[in-house]
Amino acid sequence: MGSQAIEAHREGAEVYRGAALCAEKAVELLGGTQMPRGLLPLAEMEEVGYNRATGFVWLRQKKSITHTFKQISRQVSYAAEVTAFVEDRRMKRMTGVKTKELLIWVSLSDMYIDKDDPSKINFKTPTGLGRTYPVEAFAKEDDGKAKLPAAAAAAANGKETAVNAKAGK
Template sequence: MSTQAMIDSQRVGAEVYHGAELCKEKSMKLLEEIHLPRGLLPLPALEEVGYNRATGFVWLKQKKATTHVFKAISKKVSYAPEVTAFVEDRRMKRLSGVKSRELLIWVSLSDMYIDDPESKRITFKSQAGISLSFPVSAFQAEEEERSNGDGK
């Protein structure tokens, strides 16, 4: 079975949402449900979000690829027009469509997870098996940063 056929089969029976506001709300709610930071997927122009609860398959479609800089850790991340993953508690695995800028190259991420909630750290793993961990607080949603910050 081709990768596209496998992805298409995962969409059968999924909850699907359309429209920028509803998609943003549903993507943040999903991140909350699986206990990952709400700012982990800062996708400003979402058009479609789908979630197959039976298999854990998730997809997020946006108008075009976008990049985001997580200022707290000085990391630039690129998000393809479609991001897919299988989700479970505190984990996104078999991730596609997300790359992190490391030195002079873009590295595709395959997993992101919080192994120990007490440590307050999230780990990102590349397809090559290299992993880096950062504070969960670096991935708070913008509205959380404002409410936890100095009120500006």
């Protein structure tokens, strides 16, 4: 299904090739949609495409990989092709991403950061079940920074200050 969708959205898309350029563009895409920069730790990417008109994104890598997000002790599997429709703070109708729950792999179809609480990221399955984790758990490992975009960090700090003020701190 991924390859057919990619071909359907290829016309008018920005397409990048080469591991270094693809890694840079994937991080740029995540930053542009205010998503955590370490959310897609894909290795050896061969192609990244983004059709701005439809919001469709695809990432192709040489082979599927499994990554463990250490802060939350979660394994996530990324197929050789990962696709999604992106919006501000959201990736929906995703393909190629699974997480391990107990002993089975479960597909993820949606991930988003709620505007009311930018410190949490929500993940949903096609059946509607979901989990919420701290955004910091998906920070890009090589830079050590939290992945809250500047605007979201300011909003989170403002919310924290308001809570502290109410508590008399």
